[in-house]
Amino acid sequence: MNSVYCPIDDEGHYIQLHTIIASGDAALVAHRDDMAIKMAIVYANYTLEEVEENRSKIRREQEVWRRIQPDFETPVEGIVQCLDLPGDTIEMKYMSGGTLSKWLEHRARPSIQLQKRWFRQLAIGLHNLHQRRVIHSDILSRNILLDGSLNVAICDLGASSIMPIDTIMANAVDEYNCSIWTDLCQLGLVFYEIATGRMTSISLYDNGGSDNAVARFPSRDMLPALGKRLWARDIIETCWREGGYGAAGAAGILAKLDKLHVPRRRRR
Known part of the structure; x- marks a missing residue:
């Protein structure tokens, strides 16, 4: 597949399309090991402004997670567990169902x-x-x-x-x-x-x-x-x-x- 149509993760690597389990206007969720990782949608042909716009939405959501679950070791009942917030990503427990x-x-x-x-x-x-x-x-x-x-x-x-x-x-x-x-x-x-x-x-x-x-x-x-x-x-x-x-x-x-x-x- 043309790399122009393959999204790039927070570290600059191309994301394998088969690992993407959800996608919206500005963000996608990829399955890695026991985690579901939410990150901004970024393509190789995006401008810096487009990249920043999508990543800023992830950073905004990170603030919500910090309010809800300040301790990553302690999940909040009834809400998917957040495992970490590295860079402009949100690492969550993978829900297999x-x-x-x-x-x-x-x-x-x-x-x-x-x-x-x-x-x-x-x-x-x-x-x-x-x-x-x-x-x-x-x-x-x-x-x-x-x-x-x-x-x-x-x-x-x-x-x-x-x-x-x-x-x-x-x-x-x-x-x-x-x-x-x-x-x-x-x-x-x-x-x-x-x-x-x-x-x-x-x-x-x-x-x-x-x-x-x-x-x-x-x-x-x-x-x-x-x-x-x-x-x-x-x-x-x-x-x-x-x-x-x-x-x-x-x-x-x-x-x-x-x-x-x-x-x-x-x-x-």
Whole structure:
């Protein structure tokens, strides 16, 4: 392959295309040994300005990781473990199960027991982000990874915002109008995909032709209908009400899960 079309890593080496496991507008993730390494997309024909623009986005995300996980030896529950931040890269634990979106697309619907486990793990992860005064802003099933034991964890902090450490998160919005409530709304959409097997394409930035850089909490009629017999109906509906979980935030999901009785499926 022409080297012009082969990306270059942080040390100036060409990246083997078969090692790339994810790629976006400005960054890619390559699999090396037991790590997933996120780095800026750089090609041989890029100008210095293009290189710096993409690398600056990695450095911005590094700051988010430093807020969330200052000790690389101590992972944060519900969030993919960061192993190191060398140069303009982010080294993370490799999650062999791939993305939740692909898992849901290609597998049978998970059991209710597994669904509840995923709900709990994701709620804990989001709660831990908010406790560290970080708004994720991009909670989507493609930004959730599974390990080999089917545990889920939140990843991709490239769109996240760091708030001042004394911020009252229930009242806070970032420069894009994202908040813990928009995070919870997005988490509710992920829960919907898990519980129903139906994928959604709803975006907080679909604003009928207005400035798409600014998020809007969607009205209820923009969100999917929920069947009355859906076991997670109340959890999801509360995610879809702005401020629905009150001062508890994402921790309120855990309280609902603890109180929830899900009838076992009858054996045939």
